[in-house]
Amino acid sequence: MADQMEFTTRELLEAQAHVWNLLLSYFKSMCLKSAVELGIADVLKKHGKPMELSDLMSTLSISPLRTDSFRRFMRTLTHMDLFAEKKLNDPDDHQVKYYLLTPSSHLLVSGETMNVIPFINLEVDPMMMGASQVIGSWFKSPKASPFELFHSKGLWEMTSERPELNKMMNEGMASGSRLVCDTVLMTCGHVFRGLKSLVDVGGGTGTMARAIARAFPEIKCTVLDLPHVVDSLKEEDSVVEYVGGDMFVSVPHANAVLLKWILHDWNDEECVKILRRCKEAIPIKDAGGKIIIIDMVVDATIDKHAVETQLYFDLLMMMLTTGKEREEI
Known part of the structure; x- marks a missing residue:
């Protein structure tokens, strides 16, 4: 193995x-947060065509004194592929840079069904991000997670005690689910055919359950989640039924149970307990009983960016909960 003295100056400069x-x-993350706060995607969407910097700034009520700073900010956002730039000639035949939406910034348009703004707001909130400061020291701590080390309470305890965090969590999870719902129903809809009833275990505000119920009206869909999550929803939704309870204790009986983004929140032993309660709630396999699991599978893709996202999500689970994103084997 080469030691440090064998590295060339060029290699060390590249390393630095x-x-x-x-x-x-x-x-x-901070540029993404700022882009959402400014509403850049909303302005570009409403304008309907590529927008020159000065017009974009004017619409955003940004002072001309910030022109150079905002240009540099947009340069970074386009480098991140959050927005795109296009050079066009103005009436005087001068080349001018214009900005437009990309598929990524389309997800930042507040009026769009698939927008992920609530999920972004959740993950960049100081209460969530603060735990990242203690990951290193947590490895030598008896606490269950960096979040617990930082806040002296676990995430689920905090959400039950703080309505504002609970609201932010529910809205964030719902916004992150919409595109997944459409994708699952388009590509794996056969999994739900023939079912008469389904329980979405830990289903939050019911985004996935409602999507299934609308796609398959013959399925009676129930959402099981903690009382502080579903109590205010019981009288507001006629599409699905909401049940307050604890998945570690019991799950309502149905033909199938759905676990979407649930098992990654818990360690292996806790997952076994959840799966046992789910098994008790459904018929045997030969009678049509199903446990449907939707979760990330680490290393299930060769795309470098997708793998990086998977690794970051795995660390997010480690930081906030006792769980993890799991590999196929």
């Missing part, structure tokens, strides 16, 4: 650039 890039990568 790499380390600095890693060090400053938090700007990606």
Whole structure:
């Protein structure tokens, strides 16, 4: 193995650039947060065509004194592929840079059904991000998670005690589910055919259950979640039924149970307990009983960016809960 003295100056300079890039990568999240706060995607969507910098700034009520700073900000956002830029000639035949939406920034348009703004707001909230400061020290701590080490309470305890965090959590999870719902129903809809009833275990505000019920009206869909999550929803929704309860204790009986983004919140032993309660709630396999699991599978893709996202989500689970994103084997 080569020791440090064998590295060339060029290699060390490249290494330093790499380390600095890693060090400053938090700007990606902060730039994303700022783009959402400013409403850049909303303005571009409403304008309906590529927009020049000065017009974009004017619509956003940004002072001309910030022109150079905002240009540099947009340069970073386009480098991140959050927005795109296009050079066109103005009436005087001068080349001018214009900005437009990309598929990524389309998800930041507040009026769009598939927008993920609530999920972004959840994950960049200081209460959530604060735990990332203690990951290193947590490895030598008896606490169950970095979140618990940082806040002295676990995530689920905090959400039950703080209505504002509970609301933010529910809205964030719902916004992150919409595109997944459509994808699952388009590509795996056969899984739900023939079912008479289904329980969405830990289903939050019922985004997935409602999508299934609308796609398959013959299925009676029930959402099981903690009382503080569903109590205010019981009288507001005629499409699905809401049941307050604890999945570690019992699950309502049905032909099938759905676990979407649930098992990754818990360690292996806790997952076994959840699955046992689910098994008790459904008929045997030969009688049509099903447990449907939707979760990320680490290393199930060769796409570098997708793998990186999977690894970050795995660390997010480690930071906030006792769970993890699991590999296929």
